[in-house]
Amino acid sequence: GAAVNRRIVGGPVGRFGFGRRGVDAVRRDRELVLRHFNSVSPENDLKWALVHPRPGADGYAWAPADAFVEFGERHGMSIIGHTLVWHSQTPDWVFRADAPRSNESRQGGGTRATREQLLERMREHIHTVVGRYKGRIKVWDVVNEAISDHGDYVLRDSPWRQIIGPDFVAKAFEYAHEADPDAVLRYNDYGLEGAAKRGKLISLIRTLQADGAPVMAIGTQAHLNVTSASFKSMDQSLSEIEALGLPIHVTELDINGARQGQRTTGADVSSNSAATAGGLVAEADRRLAEAYEGVFQALIEHRESLEVVTFWGANDANSWRSRGRPLLFDADSNPKPAFQKVILTA
Ligand code: XIL
Numbered sequence: 001g002a003a004v005n006r007r008i009v010g011g012p013v014g015r016f017g018f019g020r021r022g023v024d025a026v027r028r029d030r031e032l033v034l035r036h037f038n039s040v041s042p043e044n045d046l047k048w049a050l051v052h053p054r055p056g057a058d059g060y061a062w063a064p065a066d067a068f069v070e071f072g073e074r075h076g077m078s079i080i081g082h083t084l085v086w087h088s089q090t091p092d093w094v095f096r097a098d099a100p101r102s103n104e105s106r107q108g109g110g111t112r113a114t115r116e117q118l119l120e121r122m123r124e125h126i127h128t129v130v131g132r133y134k135g136r137i138k139v140w141d142v143v144n145e146a147i148s149d150h151g152d153y154v155l156r157d158s159p160w161r162q163i164i165g166p167d168f169v170a171k172a173f174e175y176a177h178e179a180d181p182d183a184v185l186r187y188n189d190y191g192l193e194g195a196a197k198r199g200k201l202i203s204l205i206r207t208l209q210a211d212g213a214p215v216m217a218i219g220t221q222a223h224l225n226v227t228s229a230s231f232k233s234m235d236q237s238l239s240e241i242e243a244l245g246l247p248i249h250v251t252e253l254d255i256n257g258a259r260q261g262q263r264t265t266g267a268d269v270s271s272n273s274a275a276t277a278g279g280l281v282a283e284a285d286r287r288l289a290e291a292y293e294g295v296f297q298a299l300i301e302h303r304e305s306l307e308v309v310t311f312w313g314a315n316d317a318n319s320w321r322s323r324g325r326p327l328l329f330d331a332d333s334n335p336k337p338a339f340q341k342v343i344l345t346a
Contacts, residue, residue, distance in 0.1 A: 029315060029333065031333075032314050033314050037311075038077055038078065039072075039077050039079070039308065039310065040071065040072045040077050040078075040079055040080065041079075042065065042068045042080075042081075043082075046065050046068075046081055046082055046083065047082070047083060047086065047089040047090075048086070048089065048090040048091065048094065048125065049090055050065075050089070051129060052091075052125055052128075053091060054091075054093070062132070069136055069137065078138060078139070079136060079138065079139075080138075080139045080140075080141075080308075080310065081130070081133065081137040081139065081141065082141045082188075082251075083141035084126050084129065084140060084141065084143070084172060084176060085122060085126075085144065085146075085160060085168070085172045086143075087145065087146075087156065087158035094121060094159075095112060095113055095118065095159040095163060096111065097112060097113050098117070112159075112163060113163055114163070115164050115165065118163045118164050118168075122168070122171065122172060122175065123171075123175045126142075126172065126175040126176050126179055127175060127178070127179045131179045135182065137180075138182075138183060139183065139186060140180075140183050141186050141219055141251065142172050142173050142176045142185045142187065143168075143172050143173070143187055143188070144189070145188070146158070146160070146168075146189070146204070147197060147200045147201060147204060148200070149191065149197065154166075154203055155169075167211075169204070169208060169213070170208055170211050170213040173185055173187075173213040173214050174213065174214065176214075177214040185214055185216045186215075186216070186218065186219040186249060186251070187201075187205060187215050187217075187218055187219065188218075188219030188220075188221065188249075189221065190220075190222075190252075191221075192220045192221075192241065193222075193233045194233075198241065201241070202241070202243075202244065205218065205244050206244070209244075216246065217247045217249050217307065218241050218244065218247070218249065219249045220248060220250055221250075221252040221253075221312075222234075222250050222251070222252060222254075222295070223253075223256070223312065223321075224291065225255065225256045225324075226284075226287050232294060234295050234298035235297075235298040235302075238299070238302040238306070239302070242302060242305045246305075247305055247306070248305050248307065249308040249309075250299065250306070250308065250309040250310065251310050252310060252312040253309060253310065254312045254319060254324075255291045255292060255326050255338075256326045257287065257325045284325065285338070288325070288326075288336065288338045289336070289337035289341040290341075292341050292342050292345075293342075293345050296341070296342050296345040296346050299346070300345065300346060311327060311328065313327050314329060315329035315330065315332075315333045316329065316330050
């Protein structure tokens with residue numbers, strides 16, 4: 001079947017970034033990833049700015065993305081593609097009219113692409129990237145973070161929406177489905193623990209479904225925080241998303257701990273003594289473990305619809321939020337109390 005990693009229990013599904021930390025980070029964390037994870041998702045290497053930095057057929061930069069896919073295949077891991085259409089980490093040229101040749105009017109360089117130009121660029125990009133890894137990358141984040149955090153607008157005011165219009169989302173799914181009819185196509189977004197944003201997700205997906213767009217799974221990023229109660233609303237969040245009738249993938253799980261210098265116990269935080277620092281770490285570790293336990297209790301409740309859990313990083317050193325020490329393994333790749341909790345809960 002098309003779905004990967006039906007069983008998450010007993011072995012969380014992992015993501016591993018080759019991006020800004022380079023090949024050495026891959027080597028260092030390789031053992032950890034191979035031991036505890038059965039799936040990889042690239043942190044940055046398949047984003048438009050990295051894989052397709054310049055216009056034209058020779059504008060692609062395949063080496064890091066190819067290395068990522070080969071790593072996954074070599075180790076028999078499920079390979080996730082992240083991400084095709086996003087407002088961030090996308091080069092400016094994508095949204096501009098074609099640059100004029102030097103002996104033509106200079107006006108063209110600054111003007112925006114037309115709807116037709118941008119649709120064609122999006123189609124070409126999706127066909128090229130999805131096509132290259134057809135049958136190898138089984139799951140794609142087709143559209144990432146299209147929903148607005150503000151007001152009543154469902155879609156964020158991105159260049160994609162401004163230039164193409166709201167149907168850019170459906171078009172992206174159509175193009176991806178053309179490029180690989182067997183791939184599982186996800187809509188992925190963050191903050192779905194909050195009722196307002198989740199409501200917008202539900203109306204967006206219902207509209208896509210009514211229009212026949214091939215959206216096949218919902219990705220909920222789950223960048224959580226121990227100091228907020230967001231992990232407590234996970235159960236409610238999953239219940240409502242589940243009602244869409246699509247599989248749910250947790251796509252970028254991490255739980256930010258207390259910020260550095262933030263008071264986490266009654267201890268004097270200004271003290272530099274190793275004992276105090278050790279106490280704060282232990283307390284932060286305990287709170288993180290509790291939060292992960294809460295999240296996984298909710299995930300287990302929804303195991304019928306949950307297909308994938310991806311952590312946004314393997315260890316704390318290799319996390320985009322490393323200061324918040326948000327993962328199951330510390331900077332030296334030692335398991336934290338949160339790891340034990342996840343194993344016991346799941
Ligand atoms: C982040 C990466 O982890 C960083 O390395 C990069 O600098 C910015 O992007 N939502 C997403 C991910 O969908 O692509 C983001 O990844 C984190 C938020």
